[in-house]
Structures are given as structure tokens and as C-alpha cells.
């Protein structure tokens with residue numbers, strides 16, 4: 197059998213066994229949590245969570261340490277099974293998808309991904325393409341890897357061992373791997389934590405571009421200024437519950453944030469853009 201014929205048969209088989217995700221109209225739900233509850237170590241870590249990630253939107257999850265942001269993201273990713281409620285991705289309960297089908301529908305950047313791959317950077321990014329092997333879109337592997345590396349400004353590191361990069365450089369490579377996966381739902385846990393000012397903005401611009409292209413982006417952030425400037429909606433988590441949800445300009449109020457963070461803050465509009473700025477209240 198010719199290689200071309202073998203490849204097309206493989207493509208046909210894959211297309212039948214693994215339907216590729218169809219495009220979703222802007223504003224339509226891509227991931228939904230309904231009545232979500234999670235217990236860990238005998239404690240309720242999340243309770244009564246209703247949240248929807250929509251196509252074309254950047255949704256920021258904010259809240260103090262231990263509020264449940266990473267747990268919620270893991271539940272939305274179907275990496276953690278909830279004790280109550282359900283998560284739906286692409287309109288179906290997550291249990292209805294096989295692992296390869298899920299991998300085409302959502303990509304996940306875990307918090308502080310302590311990956312210490314001894315592989316060249318380019319190979320690490322290429323791992324993001326694994327779900328597409330044998331599908332009709334396998335041909336896009338090279339372009340997807342190159343585009344993700346260029347977007348995160350890691351192209352120059354391509355041949356270097358991942359383990360020989362700085363923390364911030366590794367974080368960008370880990371993000372490139374997730375972008376190369378080209379899933380319509382991106383779940384990013386503190387992707388900016390180790391990054392300098394320029395690269396924090398770069399990551400949020402990438403999120404905005406992915407949303408403009410029709411994807412749903414859920415991003416855990418500590419920097420409320422970044423969330424205010426770039427997110428369409430934000431959910432403030434507090435003790436495993438959603439304390440407030442909506443556009444940042446509506447949600448970021450000093451009383452709410454001061455209570456949730458147990459730190460008096462002031463919120464005022466940026467003099468030029470009007471975007472809320474959140475700063476700790478200081479005496480002088």
C-alpha cells in the first residue's frame with residue numbers, strides 16, 4: 197500500500213473514531229460547571245459552583261490563595277472528578293468523552309508545571325500535537341508548533357534543553373505546548389506567575405487573540421490589573437464559592453475585594469482608559 201493511501205485510510209479511520217470538534221458560535225457555552233462540589237482531604241474545597249466558559253471570551257478566575265481556583269480549573273478540565281454536580285465540555289458530560297476526544301477539546305496548563313523534561317524545547321512544544329496524530333489535521337503540526345513558539349517568543353530557544361531554561365522561559369514554553377494543541381477551550385492556571393511585565397502582557401494578548409478567533413479561555417490570575425484590562429468576565433472565588441461574577445468593571449469593587457482578600461484595597465479608574473486599578477490601601 198502506498199504511503200499516501202495508508203495516510204488517507206488512517207485519516208478516515210481517525211475521523212470516524214474521533215470526531216473533530218465543530219466550530220462553536222461566539223457566546224455559546226464551551227465548558228459548563230453545574231452545582232459543582234469537590235471535597236479534598238475530608239474538607240469541602242468547592243461548593244455550589246455554577247460557571248460557564250463561552251466561545252470568544254476570556255474568563256479570569258481570581259481570589260486569594262486556597263480559594264479553590266486550581267481545583268475549579270482541574271474540574272473544568274475533567275482532570276478531577278467532582279463529588280457533586282457535573283462538568284460539560286462541548287455540550288456533553290465530560291465522562292461521555294474518551295481521553296483522546298477530550299484532548300482535542302481542551303488544553304490545560306497546570307499551575308507551576310514542575311516539568312523537567314530533558315528534551316529540546318521544540319520537542320516539548322511538539323508534545324502538544326500528540327492528540328492530533330492520525331487525524332486529518334495532523335498536517336498542521338509543524339505550523340502549529342512554529343506559531344505557538346513565535347507567539348510566546350521562545351523560537352530562539354528551540355534547540356536548547358528545556359531543563360536549562362529560566363523559570364519564566366520554561367513557563368512560556370509550557371504555554372507554547374498548550375497553544376500548539378489548538379483546542380477550542382484553554383484552561384490556564386497562573387500562566388503569568390513567573391513572567392516579567394512584557395511577557396505578562398504578551399500572554400494576555402495571546403489569550404485575547406485566541407478568544408477573538410473563537411476559543412474559550414479560562415485563566416487563573418493573581419494580578420487583578422491584568423484581569424481588569426484583558427478579561428471579558430471574571431469570577432472571584434472565596435472559600436470554595438463564587439463570591440461575584442461578571443465584567444471586571446462591575447465585579448472589582450473595593451468592599452468586595454477588601455473582604456475576600458482580607459486586605460483593604462482601593463479601586464479607581466485608570467485616568468486614560470477607565471479600566472479599574474486595584475491597589476492595597478496604604479497609609480501614606
Ligand SMILES: Nc1ncnc2c1ncn2[C@@H]1O[C@H](COP(=O)(O)OP(=O)(O)O)[C@@H](O)[C@H]1O
Pocket residue numbers: 236237241259260261262263264265266267268
Ligand atoms: N489534595 C488535596 N488534599 C487536601 N486539600 C487540598 C488538596 N488540594 C488542594 N487542597 C486544598 O483545597 C483548597 C483549594 O486549593 P486550590 O484549588 O489549589 O486553591 P487556589 O488555586 O485558589 O490557591 C486549599 O485550601 C488547599 O489546601
Ligand SMILES: [Mg+2]
Pocket residue numbers: 265266267307385
Ligand atoms: Mg492555584
